[in-house]
Amino acid sequence: MTHILDGKMVAAKVKKEVAETLKANGLHASLAVVLVGDDPASHIYVEHKNKDCEECGVFCRTHWMDGNFKQDFVANYVQSLARNNDIDGILVQLPLPEHMNAAKVLAEIPPEKDVDCFTTANIGRLYSGDAFLKPCTPAGVMRLLDEYGIPLSGKHCVVIGRSNVVGKPMAQLLLDENATVTVCHSKTENLRDICRSADVLIAAAGNPGLVTRDMVKDGAVIVDVGMNRNADGKLCGDCTREAYEVSRFYTPVPGGVGPMTRAMLMQNVMMAAANRRGLDLNYKGEN
Ligand code: GUN
Numbered sequence: 001m002t003h004i005l006d007g008k009m010v011a012a013k014v015k016k017e018v019a020e021t022l023k024a025n026g027l028h029a030s031l032a033v034v035l036v037g038d039d040p041a042s043h044i045y046v047e048h049k050n051k052d053c054e055e056c057g058v059f060c061r062t063h064w065m066d067g068n069f070k071q072d073f074v075a076n077y078v079q080s081l082a083r084n085n086d087i088d089g090i091l092v093q094l095p096l097p098e099h100m101n102a103a104k105v106l107a108e109i110p111p112e113k114d115v116d117c118f119t120t121a122n123i124g125r126l127y128s129g130d131a132f133l134k135p136c137t138p139a140g141v142m143r144l145l146d147e148y149g150i151p152l153s154g155k156h157c158v159v160i161g162r163s164n165v166v167g168k169p170m171a172q173l174l175l176d177e178n179a180t181v182t183v184c185h186s187k188t189e190n191l192r193d194i195c196r197s198a199d200v201l202i203a204a205a206g207n208p209g210l211v212t213r214d215m216v217k218d219g220a221v222i223v224d225v226g227m228n229r230n231a232d233g234k235l236c237g238d239c240t241r242e243a244y245e246v247s248r249f250y251t252p253v254p255g256g257v258g259p260m261t262r263a264m265l266m267q268n269v270m271m272a273a274a275n276r277r278g279l280d281l282n283y284k285g286e287n
Contacts, residue, residue, distance in 0.1 A: 003250075010143065019055065029059070030060070030061075031088065032060075034065065036092075036100070037065075111132070137261045148249060174202075192215045195216065198216075201220055201222050203223070237256075271283075
């Protein structure tokens with residue numbers, strides 16, 4: 001019998017916690033979102049972030065910039081947000097237009113306002129066991145697994161995907177919980193057998209249908225981070241329906257990891273705001 005890991009439900013719980021914690025502490029948190037250009041998907045993501053902020057009582061302002069602007073202009077603008085004492089968190093929506101070097105723009109975000117955990121300083125802290133703001137998707141997966149009491153200590157967790165945003169930090173957070181972690185990627189040989197030995201299989205390859213039934217151990221937990229469109233234009237993950245069916249728990253797409261990512265962003269904005277004011281929130285997700 002398989003069950004879903006209901007990211008929508010847990011995300012609503014996290015956002016409620018954030019709203020209540022902000023209120024209880026009289027904390028006013030604010031997020032600046034920088035959106036460059038007209039990428040339709042980015043516009044939708046940013047709308048969602050605005051809505052999440054509204055739900056949590058976080059002040060959010062989107063700074064839209066023309067996609068033809070020069071990289072230096074955008075970088076200088078981010079620098080001005082960095083200096084603005086009223087702003088707790090800065091998020092530069094990716095992808096940036098092709099003529100821009102994203103790393104150069106992101107480098108203007110100070111670590112204490114880096115709610116995506118994209119800066120070198122915050123990534124370094126994460127990998128040295130001193131995480132401050134954690135990357136939203138991996139942190140969301142961890143919270144979801146925790147909510148459902150999925151044991152990780154000593155378990156074999158297989159992560160498919162080695163991106164800086166999901167695969168690598170995911171592996172680190174699992175290691176921090178004493179899991180035995182294998183990271184697989186497009187060059188991995190014998191992917192099927194490695195996946196078959198996973199107690200927890202985290203698919204973050206961005207490849208629809210990659211994980212099939214024969215790659216999943218009976219009763220394993222599947223976390224599907226994939227966010228793809230199938231031939232009919234419908235949203236789907238990296239795993240087939242048949243793969244989900246042999247699992248004990250799986251995250252649906254949509255309604256699994258996606259809402260958790262958004263909820264963890266709200267948590268990070270709150271943490272950044274508290275940190276900047278030297279406030280100890282005594283909050284569950286606090287490091
Ligand atoms: N584009 C798609 N997902 C994300 C995200 O989580 N953060 C940022 N900054 N850009 C994105």
